[in-house]
Amino acid sequence: MTDSSDTAxxxxxxxxxxDPAVLGDSPGVAGAPVRGVVTGDLTALVSTVRLDEYGEEALRANLEDLAWIEATARAHHAVVDRAARVAPTAPVRIATVYHDDERVSQVLREGRERFGTALDRITGRSEWGVKAYAYPEDDRPAEEAVPTATGGGSGQAGAGTAYLRRRQEQRRRRTEAGRRLSERAQAIDAELRVHAVAVRRHPPQDPKLSGHAGTPILNVAYLLDDARVPEFQALVRDIDERSPGIGVEMTGPWPPYSFIETDGA
Incomplete structure (x- = not known):
């Protein structure tokens, strides 16, 4: 049996x-079972963890370890995702650790109104993501080397001037293309956001992480009433079909990370 002085x-x-029992025997961080600390009508989803991994000094070191962060985040999000599919759930940041159950109960008592407001906001709702990618035809002229003049000095100067003009035109075209893509992304978001309860724009995801060949132009989270999800999905499909050169995709449902403020937990 683990000594309570060695755990958090x-x-x-x-x-x-x-009821945390509905989560079954699915493990949480470090393979620890998930259980509930109940205070009033609120339930904190927790696991008992060892201080040698989750104590203050250990966390300082572990938060510099990308592999540890990835494993902990994956386990954390899995617990929140399972809970959010059953009942409204307000997630907190990864690596939020308290001394014991009594301290967790105190947090629930002190934050009862704040947590209640957050849960009221997301009850009957879920977070969905929409991303858009541009797949334009590559009609950009190839980069040109400065021509080597074989004649006199004036010919070489003329070739250099022409080269600079071509480079300026290429930059102008890239700037104009970027402006048009930004306008298309804003138009897509404007059409979608009127159907959402709340909206949170995120920076477009790095193509290396997304695996998409296209240029990311939109990354938005929408908080939707569950009853309106089918309508929203149909609208996303419609926008995708009538947007040449643009791919639009919808993912979810996700726990409402983008719409919950629990930094005081």
Whole structure:
């Protein structure tokens, strides 16, 4: 049996109306079982973790370890995702750790109104992501080398001037293409956001991470009433079909990370 002096309590999020038993034996961070700390009508989803990995000094070191962060984030998000599919769940940041269950209960008591407001906002709603990618035909002229003049000095100067003009034209065309793509992205978002309860724009994802060949131009999270999701999905498909050179995709549902403020947890 683990000595309580060697352990702490890891918090995933706060939910309402959820029996942690429905999460089954699915493990949380470090393979630890997930359980609930109930205070009033709120339930904190937690795991008991060892201080030698989740204590203050250990966390400082582990948060510099990308592999550790990735594994912890994956386990954290998996717990939140399972809970959010059953009941409204307000996630907290990864690596949120408290001394014991009593301290977690105190957090719930002190934040009862704040957590209640957050859960009211997301009840019957879910987060969905929409990303758009541009796939323009590559009609850009190839980069040209400065011509080597074989004649006199005036011919060489003329060739250099022509080269600079071509480069300026290429830059102008790239700038104009970027402006047009930005306008198309804004138009897509404008058409979608009127159907959402709330919207949060994120920076377009690095193509190396997304695996898409196209240029990312839009990355937006929408908080939707669950009843309106089919209508929203149909609209995304319609926009995709009538947007030549643009691919639009929708993902979700996700736990409402983009629409929950729980930094005080």
């Amino acid at each position: 309590v890891y918090l995933y999020g706060v939910t309402r109306g959820l």
